[in-house]
Amino acid sequence: MILSKTPRLTLVSMSGLRVVDQRLLDLGLTMPGLKRRAAALGELPPLGLLTIAATVPGTWDVRLISDVGTEAVEETVDRILADRPDVVAFSCLTPAIDRAVAISQSLRERKVRTIVGGLHATAAPRTCEGRFDAVAVGDGESLLPRMLSDWSTGELGGVYRVEHPIAMSASPLPDWDLWGGAAPPRYTVQTMRGCPWACSFCAASRMLGPARVKPDPQIEREIAVIAGRQARPWIELADDNTFASDRDHEPMLEALRRAGARWFTESDWRIGLRPNLLRQIAGSGCRQILIGFESTVFRYPGMGAKTADFDRVVEAAMAIQQAGIVVNACFIVGADGETRASMDRLGEFLETAPFGEIQLTVQTPFPGTALHESLRRAGRLLPGDFSRYTLFDVVHQPDRISVPELRAGFQELVGRVYRPELQSRRGQIIKSVRSHARKNT
Ligand code: SF4
CATH class of the missing domain: 3.40.50.280 (Cobalamin-binding domain)
Incomplete structure (x- = not known):
């Protein structure tokens, strides 16, 4: 040609x-927690x-x-x-x-x-x-x-x-010029691709290949480019589990600190067991970390060392907040074993939970995951298109309750957890974590 x-x-x-479920749209997305996260995702x-x-x-x-x-x-x-x-x-x-x-x-x-x-x-x-x-x-x-x-x-x-998953050193610097002149509310940087664990519900862990870390000089260059575009940028690390590898995290944290960045990422609860690392993370400008508590009624296969008693995870999350980093505690509703009573118990816990942010999602068996395959084999995937795979709509048949019961229970839980007084309580927790962080820096 x-x-x-x-x-x-x-x-x-x-x-x-x-979100497909109209009632949830009406109910949940008018509430600050979901609304804020929706806005943040849309602006990334x-x-x-x-x-x-x-x-x-x-x-x-x-x-x-x-x-x-x-x-x-x-x-x-x-x-x-x-x-x-x-x-x-x-x-x-x-x-x-x-x-x-x-x-x-x-x-x-x-x-x-x-x-x-x-x-x-x-x-x-x-x-x-x-x-x-x-x-x-x-x-x-x-x-x-x-x-x-x-x-x-x-x-x-x-x-x-791809014949072989690429080495992260072969991934080029993002072309930020394509984004245009206006600064986004948050910049994004990927420091690793994939995750060493293989939680059976996770669509991100190994889909693109094994867990691979980006070399430090490359991360440092990416952060420097962002700092050149905006002073004190907000950065969201586009990682699935930033601290899961055994790399030395100091060079990356130092680059974030030098850039004056305020940043957000996702990690598993075990960083709460590492006080020195927590101090470094907080000192480098980390404002919030999303921690997957996952289901309170079911232990998903593949979680590896992430598997632990609920109380231990809560304790680790508290250590993260005590270091001056707000925890966004993420829960999955609708796994095997879920009942109206277990959803009520979760609601009760979350009414007094000590975390700055709460994220609730419905178990979603994304294509390519072990969970999808097991539910498909058991004939428990509901018919319909992929537009319902939103993390907020029910797309599988639960084992102990009906689909309408799960849907109603989730909606009730969302209404309960995101009601204004609890939002303002969490707002106070965020303020106190931040003021503690300022005193320590
Ligand atoms: S730890 Fe997180 S990123 Fe890793 S496999 Fe599990 S859910 Fe996915």
Whole structure:
């Protein structure tokens, strides 16, 4: 194929929190806890796309568009077409895949070629085949250049798989210029990909390959680039379990401290057992860590050393807060063994729980996970499309209660835990953790 003009690639980020259950939308998303997290997720720059953008040959003109799922499909299609792209590449998680398919279909009818990648495409490529021109399975850094080269020879099509997961040293610096001049509310940095554990519900742990850490000099460069764009930036580490590896974390923490960053990440509770590390983390500007308490009624297979008695996890989380870092305690509702009584018990605990933030989600068996496979085999996946895989909608048959009971119990729990007086109580906890942190620095 002879190219007559500069080819154009539009990258589409399918971001935001998507909830199907209307009652939960009405109830939960008007409440501050969920609303804040939804806003934060919607505002996060799409790090994966900014990173693969840096692998695109200079002969291409690259654009970035964000779709948060709130406008009509045809409006999004029109926004994409306004850039007159030759190829459109989507990155999305499971709840956004049906919408990406609808957009792709409309673009293909207009002779625009489409690509999909990301966690859902990697976990369930068969659900994407035929709906996009090409499907990327695995690390996008090594696949996108191949796909674009195939487009230029008229051969783009089918499923592209990485032969070997890439080393993190081969992942380029994200192309922040593509984001434009305005500073995002939060920047994103990935310090490792994957997680050494394999919790059976987790879609992120090993989908893209084994756990891999990014070399320190690379992390330091990424943080320096962000600090050059904005003084005292807010940074969200786009890791699944930042402190799970046995690397020396000091160089990364020192780079965050030098940048004057305030930052957020996810980790497992065991950092609460490491007072020296906690001091370093707090001193480097960490404001909040999300800790997965997971289910209070079921021990998921694959949690490795993360498996522990509930009281031990609470104690570790308290140690994290005492070090001056707010804990966002994350609970899963609806695992095997859940009953109305166990949801009531969780509600009771959370009314007086000592954490600054609480996150409640419904057990969601994402494609590609061991949980999905076991529920599928048992015939316990509810029929319907992927747009319901939001972490807030019930998509499986619980073992001890009915689907309506789980749905109602979850809604009740959300109403109970996010009511204004508890929000303001947690606001006070956050203030006291922060003031303690200021005194110690
Ligand atoms: S520890 Fe967290 S990131 Fe790791 S496998 Fe479990 S849920 Fe996933």
